[in-house]
Amino acid sequence: MRMSTWIRQHLAALRALLVLTAITGIVYPLAVFAVAQLPGLHDKAEGSLITVAGKTVGSSLIGQSFTDKHGNVLAQYFQSRPSAAGDGYDPLSTAASNLGPESIVDTLDSDPDKVKLSQLSTVCARSKEVGDREAVDGSRPFCTKDGVGAVLSVIGPRDTDGEVSQPVQVISVNEACPTTPFLDTYNGVEVECAKPGEDYSAGRIVPIYGDAATNTPVPTDAVTASGSGLDPHITPRYAAIQVTRIAKARNISEDQVRTLVDAHTDGRTLGFLGEPRVDVVELNLDLDKRYPLRG
Structure with missing residues (x-):
């Protein structure tokens, strides 16, 4: 006895479901995970985390607030772009002010x-x-x-x-x-x-x-805050007006600070997308490494 059209259609749909589930739910995620383990990609896949002395201190993709426990600006650090994400740079509350x-x-x-x-x-x-x-x-x-x-x-x-x-x-x-x-x-x-x-x-x-x-x-x-509230970058122009304060707080020359700013300034993506930008998190960590604050 030939199966009815209704049964054949449902069996075909079931086979398609099983095949697509295997491909998109198992094979594809495993392939992406395997590629992410390749040298040069692993750190990015893990969140571009930054470690100092074996301790994770941040991510090069997420901004931070460089203030004391009362919210006062720490004079020895470059200040980030304002954030409207939660209490500031909260990845679980990424948002703009709207x-x-x-x-x-x-x-x-x-x-x-x-x-x-x-x-x-x-x-x-x-x-x-x-x-x-x-x-x-x-x-x-x-x-x-x-x-x-x-x-x-x-x-x-x-x-x-x-x-x-x-x-x-x-x-x-x-x-x-x-x-x-x-x-x-x-x-x-x-x-x-x-x-x-x-x-x-x-x-x-x-x-x-x-x-x-x-x-x-x-x-x-x-x-102004970025759309995500997580942007770790500022413009070279904003970094430039902070140089004098940083140099004074760390008792170093302004030229030394500018050299580090230049080292952490990225150009336009692919040469034409976006604008030049300075990664504040990486810059401040490099400042602490090269010119630690003296008591």
Whole structure:
């Protein structure tokens, strides 16, 4: 008796399942594992781990924070790019902040734990911090001198274009009272500080460019996190502004530090992909090896 079409189809499907399971579930993983054991590939397959005196201290593929237990920057180390992954560079919480260029208004609250900074104020605060630490100008357009977003809520009747031609109240929405606002007046109206918890979205939100130069010494990678939050690299430009601090902390010359930076600077991948980059983890370990901090 001939088998029915239904049975033949299911037997064929079962054979295909078994064959594909053997190939993709057994043969392929074993082949990949075997290739990964070849000389030159084994270390990468294991996570590009870095060991010092037999102890694993990190990975050349994952950034680290070089701070003390209180989160203060350790002056003898190059600082990494900011990270939004967990508490910083957490491989189990790899993520970005998901804040974009339209995030310019902070959420203010009388409880500091409930304050939520916008992307603009985050960038402004980081830029000021880096500028103060590296003794360079950390001012940026749309930032106040105190490192928050320079943004106003202009309240008043609007014209057909949505502009407020005659404001009746102007609030610096990112500066909580009793802070003195970064501007005294706007269109003849006194600028007020923001009361935590108040909603000023009824006004027209106006970012103020300010007088800061666009070519700030503090580069973008010093104030923004990478998409993964795990990036171990910084730009040569960010490394360059840290050289003086490192040399002073380790009591060595700036030329000695620059030589190490150059040694740990990689060019564009395949000569045209991406940008030159400096691996901070490997650079700091090399600094400790060659120029250990003296007590």
